[in-house]
Amino acid sequence: MHFFTMVQFLAFVAASLLCIIAPGPDNLGVLSLGLSRGRKAGMGYAAGCALGCLTHTTWASLGLTALVAASPAAFGVMKFAGAGYLCYLGVKALKSKGASLETKGEPAGDTRQFLLRGFVSNALNPKVALFFLAFLPQFINPRGSVGLQMLILGACFGLMTLTAFTLLGYFSGAIGAWLRRRPSVSRWLDRATGYLFIGLGVRLALAKQRM
Template identity: 55%
Template structure:
């Protein structure tokens, strides 16, 4: 068997603890849900989770190791990821404020597909996640059970699925909080500005990190 049930159970337990622990992805999903509504929060969270498939593919093919071993490539990816988060944050700060509807969706914030893409890109080009997958997945791979690349792909897919469930739930419940807080356009503007500040701080932190 390529991945045994005990191996899978141990991996999922560790993956869920890591996903639930406070971190940049959680902050981004929560800020999106609170400032833009539960549907937007869920869409962004699912995008973040599915961005892990990119890191799974890179790890399975050995590309992650090449990026980590190349300082110029890693620096370029870090700058691109940080700049994209700053761009998202600046857009949120300039927002006129969401108009929350009865279903918790923000009226002016664009399509759910666009929000999903923002989450997907934000995660897919994050070099810290590249390093995390490179360090985390191999700990649960057993070369005696079959091809290492295939085991890595299976485990990465499992990580993505549990991440989608957890981030989707975070987006949903944070959207309820946002709907309760956003009683006026003025309050909604400040929620967007707070979300924008979180994105910009995370982007600058990524760019300046050694």
Template identity: 50%
Template sequence: MPSLDTLLAFLGISVLITLAPGPDNLMVIGQSLAHGRRAGLAFGLGCAAGCVTHIAWATLGVAAVVRTSPGLFLGLKLAGAAWLLWLGIQALRSGGTLAPASGMPKHPWQRDLARGFVANALNPKVALFFLAFLPQFSDPAQGSLTLQMLALGLVFIAQTIVIFGSLALAAGSIGGLLSRHPQLGPWIDRLCGLLFVGLALRLAADD
């Protein structure tokens, strides 16, 4: 298992990485603003669950295969971009109804959970990030590299849940205030839609 010093260093860097503006935390904020904190929390949990697949890939070495196969990498990237684009189009076509003041969404939270999971799991750059990141904090002298990487992955997921949850709660509170002004609903959904479309184009265009 990694030493305590290693775990603390890994945790500190992971928090900074998760807080940096990126697709996942921006989408969590957007969902909370448009549909309430429960939607944002569910989406954030879905993103964290998506990290499980990337950690498993990195641990098993599958991500290395993706990195050395340009065709497979491109296919996964385009699939992820298409999914984000679809979410953006759905938001742009929405009726613009904000979540009620209580913060309860008008659609099942399971849908937001699944959306977050797919959006994260279909991003091959996240897999390659874990492939490059986890081994830097693993030491063969400390025992099984597989167990060390799994432990580090669990630490990363735990802090992701805390940070995404905090972002969802904060944005959801703002969304609750906005819900008292229904005329802002279409603009919030359009903003979220443009955010998803922009992230899709960014993912598709990135090398």
């Protein structure tokens, strides 16, 4: 069975790292939440984004992303669902009174809640689906199992995303611990995060069905 070569794989890793570290909605979301809500929130959101990437790569390997690329209706549903969720998060952040210094009373499911945020905001973004549909095939051997190769590369991309974003969330959380002692700064960060998510939601809603 034919697979991608080591040269192809190394090229994939280099290209993936450039995509991951480039400023974008996912890493900005990790940084913003880590700063305003602390290390666990940032790391939870990071894990959610990585799981969202795995969802898209799985869809791409099964050929389902091609449906989104070909169907304006499917693209529209995913686009507006994702945009609506981002705007919801933005409004929620704008209404927040800021992160509290006391964390002992936080429900046990808080970290899972941030993980879910990251997952949903990523998984419902059709532009991410189209990105993987165009990106992954460039590094596979067409004579081999295309779906299996895309699954392997997609898993690698998700692992690199998880590692990079978790580190970002971890270190931004340390800054957030300092900022939570200053409620006015924390409230300002919540406002900034809110406007960021609303802006990203509007941008997604206006996106056209093209790369």
